[in-house]
Amino acid sequence: MNDIFFRSEWIGKFTDNELDQEQEINLLLMASENPLLRNELRMDREISEIFTDRKKAELSEMICNTIRNRKKRISNSPWLKIAAMVTILVASSSLIQVMRNHFSKTEDKITQEGMFTAEKETRRLFSLPNLKQAYEKTFNVRHKQLARVQSTTGNYMPIPEYELLTGANIRDQMLFLISPYGRLQCCQDSVITFNWHFLSECKPVIIEICDNQGKCVLKSEPLTKPPFIIQANFLQKGLYYYKVLNKDDLITMGSICIK
């Protein structure tokens, strides 16, 4: 006889008092020798007790359902998803807005200062790959402005060799240059007056003005007496160097920055 088979059948019947006397005695004899069977009998009785307490079982089920439903509601809540999406949208749009503001400020800075090259600026902006799209729309306008800035900043590039000589007397002091100063800054509508005083004998002097490429843009006739006046609008905006010469010898030198 298969012990396991009839034991399983009998345990339930034993709890419900549905075994006949002989079966009950047999089962109890087996249980007295087998602790596992005794455990099973006890457990079956406990399960039956659960079934007798209907209210408690319902309460337990209700608690489990509440925990499960609540978790499900939290994880599947459509409102929560919508709220999350709206938050992400608002955050990303405000981020884009902030970036645009930043770019427009940078653009203003470029036009105001104009003291750096387009290459440098472009490299700086494109080094942030995420900003590339936001930058794309304004790129054409920006590029033109940068080109303009580059063309104007090019006129202000100093010549190092000339800068060394600026404001210094090279030859014997045959004259004292009263004006302009060694480094003159003026607007296009101003008048530049060259005035000097001969310290020794009067020798004719020549005033030569070169641009920042070293190209001569103006050369006067030999002058025996001051002053020599030129209109600044004769020259374009940029950095120029003037030379005061005696024949071919350089007496003094200075710079004129026209803004």
Add this chain to the structure above:
Amino acid sequence: MNLWYSKEMLVQGLLQGEKSCIEYIYREYFPMVRSAVGFQNGSLADAEDVFHDGLIIIYDRIRKDGFKLESSFKTYLFAVCRNLWRRRLERKYRLMYKMENCISEPSFDYSHVNNFEEEEAEKYRLYMKHLAELPDFCRHLLKLYIQKIPLGEIAGIMSYKDAEYVKARKYYCKNLLRKRIMSDPECKQFMNYE
């Protein structure tokens, strides 16, 4: 709509098994239990188990005569759940608590959970868990049986031929439930009866 429940209402609601009351308790007090359990290395599942068992223990106490809730329901539930979780930790990690390290909390005395209560609540949850995981026909049959519906009526409801067949199915389902419970590793701690 979020109703407010007084402690008397909560006790009555728990006793009557009111769904809205259980939901209120879960909504208001479960975060507290979760943080208490989480603070002592417990997971969310542990917190849920402790919360369930705590409510079952309180329910059993309420049903006994002479139960009087002296503190708020929140404090009581928290104390029960915390004691439950401490006992489980002790059992789980075999921790030896030194008495001098324990903080004296007289308010927790009344909510002391004894071994028997704890074991009963845990066993109960285990049985109910496996009952919920049974095949549909078994679960339905056993639920009808719990509701004390006569076997003849159950046969009619479940389209079985007669009461004898229902009885045979009931034994089969109970056997199935018992086997599942016994094969659960969590059950092993209850098997050391002798």
